[in-house]
Amino acid sequence: MIIIQSVSELKNYIKKTKISGKSIGFVPTMGALHQGHLSLVQRAVNENDNVVVSIFVNPTQFNNKEDLAKYPRTLERDAAMLQASGCDVIFCPEKENIYSENELTNTFEFDFGGLDKVMEGKFRPNHFNGVVQIVSKLFELVQPTRAYFGEKDFQQLAIIHRMNELLGFGVEIVDCPIVREPSGLAMSSRNERLSQNQRKVASNIYKILSENTNFAPEKSPHELVEIIECKINCINGLKVEYVEIADRQTLKTVNDWSKPSIVCVAVFCGDVRLIDNMKIEKFL
Ligand code: PAF
Numbered sequence: 001m002i003i004i005q006s007v008s009e010l011k012n013y014i015k016k017t018k019i020s021g022k023s024i025g026f027v028p029t030m031g032a033l034h035q036g037h038l039s040l041v042q043r044a045v046n047e048n049d050n051v052v053v054s055i056f057v058n059p060t061q062f063n064n065k066e067d068l069a070k071y072p073r074t075l076e077r078d079a080a081m082l083q084a085s086g087c088d089v090i091f092c093p094e095k096e097n098i099y100s101e102n103e104l105t106n107t108f109e110f111d112f113g114g115l116d117k118v119m120e121g122k123f124r125p126n127h128f129n130g131v132v133q134i135v136s137k138l139f140e141l142v143q144p145t146r147a148y149f150g151e152k153d154f155q156q157l158a159i160i161h162r163m164n165e166l167l168g169f170g171v172e173i174v175d176c177p178i179v180r181e182p183s184g185l186a187m188s189s190r191n192e193r194l195s196q197n198q199r200k201v202a203s204n205i206y207k208i209l210s211e212n213t214n215f216a217p218e219k220s221p222h223e224l225v226e227i228i229e230c231k232i233n234c235i236n237g238l239k240v241e242y243v244e245i246a247d248r249q250t251l252k253t254v255n256d257w258s259k260p261s262i263v264c265v266a267v268f269c270g271d272v273r274l275i276d277n278m279k280i281e282k283f284l
Contacts, residue, residue, distance in 0.1 A: 001083045003090045007097050007141065013089060014143055022049035026144030028135060031055040032072035032189035033081050036179040040148040043176060045086040052142050053082055055092040059104065061130030072192050098137060108133040112159055118251050119244050119264055120155050131156055132163045139169050146172040152186050154264060154277045158251055180206065186276045193272045201237040202269045208232055209278040213263060221245040221254050232267055241266040241273065
């Protein structure tokens with residue numbers, strides 16, 4: 001495995017790999033890796049000749065400076081995990097190698113056809129512009145055959161699909177299932193900031209989602225949202241930011257069960273903001 005910081009070195013590597021006709025699997029990350037990331041890397045290793053993992057805490061997707069400052073940075077540990085998982089290249093540039101001063105002020109604007117106006121988009125203005133800004137740059141540099149994203153960030157995944165289509169990258173986007181801790185808590189780099197007790201408390205999010213999505217046909221989506229919100233808020237230490245039941249394609253709020261839908265939540269556990277989701281499969 002090699003660790004590349006410079007853009008020109010990465011370009012040389014990609015050029016050689018392309019000339020030799022090898023496929024490239026790409027896993028973009030912000031580091032602080034956990035089993036969820038490793039499941040993406042594992043899949044990329046199985047399906048491609050070479051695998052590139054980027055580690056870059058992207059400043060333009062943080063709308064909260066404190067959140068950016070607190071984001072865990074664990075490069076040495078990440079590198080050891082990636083080495084063991086069969087990754088070929090870690091690309092970990094400095095922000096100066098990626099962005100000009102101008103780009104850092106996040107002037108990037110992209111038409112997401114409304115996908116960015118709901119859920120995370122309502123609470124994290126400009127977040128998805130920042131995500132697409134970095135992912136499009138990384139796609140241009142890495143030129144992957146396939147790129148792997150987790151379904152925990154369901155809205156991000158929908159937006160990446162749209163970006164890929166609109167900007168014509170032709171990358172095969174591979175949607176990968178959420179990986180959960182034995183308690184059910186969705187794996188996330190932010191879990192590092194939870195105490196042992198908070199992790200237990202936070203696992204109620206999964207419990208409540210799985211118990212309540214079973215009742216989907218008897219209740220309207222609106223009633224179900226209220227029930228889930230109320231149950232989560234009843235747990236000491238959890239505070240809902242939003243609960244939405246959305247159309248899986250458009251991410252618009254659904255009023256009935258005629259379309260494949262998904263329940264998405266953002267919940268504070270102390271000062272740590274967690275997101276999770278569950279597809280409502282059973283009644284389609
Ligand atoms: O999901 C993430 O970790 C980030 O949003 C991504 C895709 C690596 C872009 O910075």
